[in-house]
Amino acid sequence: MWPLAITASSAVSALGTGVAPLRAALHARRGGLVRTDFPGGPAGTWLGQVAGLDIAPPPELAGYDCRNNRLAEMALRSDGFEAAVIQARERHGADRVAVILGTSTAGIGATERAYAQREPGQTALTADFDYAHTHDLQALPNYLRVRLGLRGPALAVSTACTSGARAIMQAAVLIAAGVVDAAVAGGVDTLCRLTLNGFGSLGLLGLGPCRPCASDRDGVSIGEAAGLLLLERPGSDGATLLLGAGASSDGHHMSSPHPDGLGAVGAMRAALAAAGLRPDAIDYVNLHGTGTxxxxxxxxxxxxxxxxxxxPCSSTKGWTGHTLGASGALEAIIAAICLEDGLVPGCLGVDVADPEFRSRVATGNLAAPLQRVMSNSFGFGGSNCSLILGRAA
Amino acid sequence: MRCWIGGVSVLGPGLPGWAQSEAVLAGREAWVMAEAIAPAPAILASTERRRTGITTRFALAAAMEATDGEADRSVLETVFSSGNGDGMVIGAMMEAMHEADGVISPTQFHNSVHNAAAGYWHIAVGSTAPSLSVGGHDGAFAAGLLAAATTAVTGGGAVLLCAYDTPMPSPLSGVRRTDFPFAVALVLRPESGLSARATLDLRYVPEAAPVEPVGDDLDALSAGNPAARSIPLLRALATRREALIRLPMLDDAYLELLIAPC
Structure with missing residues (x-):
């Protein structure tokens, strides 16, 4: 099953469109969070918002138009991703490429708008509202599948904040089972009222930009992002490798992690076992590190x-915010940047790590040769997933 | 790809659990329309139980019956699939956000995640095994079956598949029609064993599923709920006969299922 090659990737986040601005911001320690009022969300929240979501789907796919699919479209158009997928389609055949994407809320923003647009006394939602192509979870993989001319299976993975990582892991499963030879995998999640007010209701939104691992950390900053990866069996082209993945459940509580992190340990152990590695083979851990x-x-x-x-370990959510169902995919791309550049991006905005922490939290950028990086994702419902990426041998 | 089907359950209109529905599904007794009811999940502690709505209750009830024969439920990896997720919770939150104060309940928020039913299941049975939750719109049962079968054949262990959907509240029901609650659960294994009921050979076909002639009233349920698309498979299991089933997954793709009794 392992390893797989990451033959193309694309990222859009508050740091910009494409992998290049993401890389530059990590090196320059320049974050993307801003204090803003998202319409219908809690006032004055620090968010990782994507600028320029003005590229609508092509006219023949207009029914798919919503914030989430626009973000997916932006990712498709950056980093040469669309061209790379089309080449893979020609190499393997359209029916041999799957689309497996994670999202927590897909285009639920379209439903929020449909509710808000009702006249006083009106119950029914506006007639032009297209639920199946926007709000429905399946709208995301179906959009990219039709947009890219693919005929393989399309799966919408939705395991809260592990969705992106879990989609990448399930893509590996479909390739290993022989259903397909390649997969467009990752996650896309966009800002919406439900998520912002939901995290607000749980008292989990930070007052300032999130500061993971700081002793006075006070909560998350929500972000939005798309992270897309093209996964194939490895060739000889020196692509970054996905060495293994592991998942677990907490079986403990719906929104509080197990205090000792038993589920997190289980996912990390499973990823190491899948990759055939011992813990000392890992050179850097990109933490889930939400800042709560x-x-x-x-x-x-x-x-x-x-x-x-x-x-060394750190969270990069101080740059991007917590991009929820996209975070596992976005942070897999960050892990690949770290491997390529020999970079440990220390937690942003944190002078000293919480003195009660015992792991080796990096707070400034370190240059270090990295061979293997682990990326963690944890989510509501007690879902845990760890990925391990490595430099090509 | 081949796997083996062990435990099975169904909860839907006139189908109150596998044990009470097997004769109906096998055609030995007539199917009679009756409201689908899911019991409160006795397996959950009272605090958690109070927080579960009907969507989670249908899922958990099906998952429980399908795993009755398992020595240890907690070791099963799980795949939960649902087109709508918990529409009652999403609808209530949409309404609340458009009230004057716009306040939503924290419990409803954590119940709104698509993997809520899976989360409650793993809490209920004390399981730290991996779990996947997928959507799939009308093809959610096929999406879950593909995810579960590929997981079983590559991971080497048993996988519990639970597919469930419940009707949306108004006004979402006007844009997403689901006629009644339905849940189905299957235990899939990568190898044969004493508890195996049938083999399942599964193949993804990148073509629109051929239009099947409309069958009897029981078959007609398939159109009313994404999880009810499992009915042809359930009937094949109940009659213990070989069957070839074309299960629609996407507008232009289906799963070809070959069922053979063990």
């Missing part, structure tokens, strides 16, 4: 349990 009190403390215990204080 409970998540970061749990993850520190889990990482320390496996790696002691020997492996």
């Amino acid at each position: 009190r409970a998540n970061d403390a749990m993850e520190d215990r889990a990482v320390h349990h496996l790696f002691g204080d020997g492996v």
Whole structure:
């Protein structure tokens, strides 16, 4: 099953469109969070918002038009991703390329708008509202599948904040099972009222830009992003490799992680086992690191349990915000940048890590040769997923 | 791709659990329309149980019956699939956000995630096994079946598939029609064993599923709920006969299922 090659990737986030601005911002320690009022969301929230979501789907796919599919369209058009997929389609055949994408809320913003546009006393939603092509989870993979002229299976993975990572893992499963030879995998999630007000209702939104692993961290900054990867069996072209993936459930509580991080340890162990690696083979851990009190403390215990204080770790959510169902995919692309550039991007906006933490939290950028990087994602419902990426041998 | 089907369950109109529906599905008794009811999940602690709505209750009830014969439910990897997720919760939150104060309930928010039913299942049975939740619109059962079968044959262990959907509340029901609640669960294994009921050979076909002639009233249920598209498979399992089933997945793709009793 492992390894797989990441033969193309594309990222859109608050840091810009494409992998290049993401890379530049990580090196320059220039974050993308801004204090803003999202319409219908809590006032004055720090968000990782994508600029320029003005590229609508082509006219023949106009029914798919919504914020989430626009973000997917932007990702498709950047980093040469569309051309790379078309080449893969020609290499393998359209029916041998799957589209497996994670999202927590797909185009639910279109439903929010349809509710808001009703006249006083009107119950029914506006007649031009196209639920199946916007709000429905399947709208996301179906859009990219038809847009790219693919005929393989399309799956919408939705496991809250692990969706992007879990989609990448399930893409590997479909390739290993022989259903397809390649997959467009990753995640796309956009800002919406439901998510912002939901995190607000749980008291999890930070007052400032999120500061994962800081002793005075006070919550998340929500972001939006698209992260797309083209996965194929490895050739000899030196592409970054996906070495393994592992998942677990907490079986503990719907929105609070297990305090000792048992589920997180399980996912990291499973990823190491899939990759055939011991913990000391990992050179850097990109943490889930949302900036909430409970998540970061749990993850520190889990990482320390496996790696002691020997492996540098950090969260990059101070740059992008928590991009929810896209975060696992966006951070897999960040992990690939770290491998290529020999970069450990220390937590942004954090002078000193929480003194109670025992793992080796990086707070400034470090230059270090990296062979293998682990990327963690955890989510509501007790979902956990870890990916391991490595430099081509 | 081949796997083996072990435990099975169904909850839908006139189908109150596998044990009570097998004769109907096998054609030995007539199907009679009756409201589908899901019990409160006794397996959950009372605090958690109070937080579950009918969508999770249908999913958990089906998952429980399908795993009755398992020595240890907690070791099963799981795939949960649903077109709508918890539409009651999403609808309630949409209404709340458009009230004057715009306040939504934190419990409803964590119940709104698509993997809520899976989360409650793993809490209920104390399981740390991996779990996947997928959508799939009208093809959600096929999406879940493909995900579960590929997981079983590549991972080497048993996988519990649970597909479930419930009607949306108004006004979402006006844009997404689901006629009644329905849940189905299957245990898939990558190898044969004493508990195997049938083999399942599964193939993805990148073509629109051929239009099947309309069958009897029971077959007609298939159109009313994404999970009810499992009915031809359930009937094949109940009659213990070989069957070839073309299960629609996307507008231009279906799964070809070859079922053979063990």
